[in-house]
Amino acid sequence: AQKVTQAQTEISVVEKEDVTLDCVYETRDTTYYLFWYKQPPSGELVFLIRRNSFDEQNEISGRYSWNFQKSTSSFNFTITASQVVDSAVYFCALSESSPPLGGGSNYKLTFGKGTLLTVNP
Amino acid sequence: SAVISQKPSRDICQRGTSLTIQCQVDSQVTMMFWYRQQPGQSLTLIATANQGSEATYESGFVIDKFPISRPNLTFSTLTVSNMSPEDSSIYLCSVSASTDTQYFGPGTRLTVL
Numbered sequence: 001a002q003k004v005t006q007a008q009t010e011i012s013v014v015e016k017e018d019v020t021l022d023c024v025y026e027t028r029d030t031t032y033y034l035f036w037y038k039q040p041p042s043g044e045l046v047f048l049i050r051r052n053s054f055d056e057q058n059e060i061s062g063r064y065s066w067n068f069q070k071s072t073s074s075f076n077f078t079i080t081a082s083q084v085v086d087s088a089v090y091f092c093a094l095s096e097s098s099p100p101l102g103g104g105s106n107y108k109l110t111f112g113k114g115t116l117l118t119v120n121p
Numbered sequence: 122s123a124v125i126s127q128k129p130s131r132d133i134c135q136r137g138t139s140l141t142i143q144c145q146v147d148s149q150v151t152m153m154f155w156y157r158q159q160p161g162q163s164l165t166l167i168a169t170a171n172q173g174s175e176a177t178y179e180s181g182f183v184i185d186k187f188p189i190s191r192p193n194l195t196f197s198t199l200t201v202s203n204m205s206p207e208d209s210s211i212y213l214c215s216v217s218a219s220t221d222t223q224y225f226g227p228g229t230r231l232t233v234l
Contacts, residue, residue, distance in 0.1 A: 037225075047122070109156075
């Protein structure tokens with residue numbers, strides 16, 4: 001069964017610090033997709049990045065970077081020079097190409113429990 | 122990405138009543154999903170809304186409690202039936218053009234008294 005673990009429940013940093021959010025996943029599929037979403041206090045879920053299982057290249061987008069390592073089943077997210085506006089709950093998620101053994105949809109998103117990031121001025 | 126709207130944005134309901142939540146997309150999409158986010162918790166998939174056929178429900182969710190309609194490729198509804206305080210949650214719809222990224226609507230905050 002697919003599973004996503006975000007061990008860090010809450011992280012608090014001071015503005016301009018770098019911060020890394022950890023994500024570890026479990027899957028039986030060889031083809032799968034990993035995602036990061038941001039949920040600010042307003043509640044809307046904002047898509048940040050999608051990575052497929054065959055692409056292990058790290059990615060950088062402005063102050064955001066992602067480190068995907070299949071060997072350790074991890075997909076970590078780093079914010080460089082954090083800002084107050086980065087304060088939010090961040091979710092890591094996984095979708096598989098195969099339908100679950102117990103029924104249900106394939107390509108559904110399985111979310112981690114989320115990490116609450118607070119950036120203090 | 123598609124523009125997704127949900128109605129209502131929030132509601133307060135009495136126990137035993139039902140509420141229908143609408144999800145509208147500004148372009149045709151292949152897949153539409155309904156998720157629930159209980160207070161302080163992560164998101165859990167309720168069902169996949171299939172156009173022209175019955176929804177595919179996840180384990181723990183049943184059609185009698187959460188009937189879903191999807192009459193076309195841009196619209197879906199989720200009904201929360203016979204509500205109890207345990208149904209107080211944020212309900213979110215998401216859409217995907219294929220097997221690609223899911224984009225989420227703004228959510229419906231439901232409080233059941």
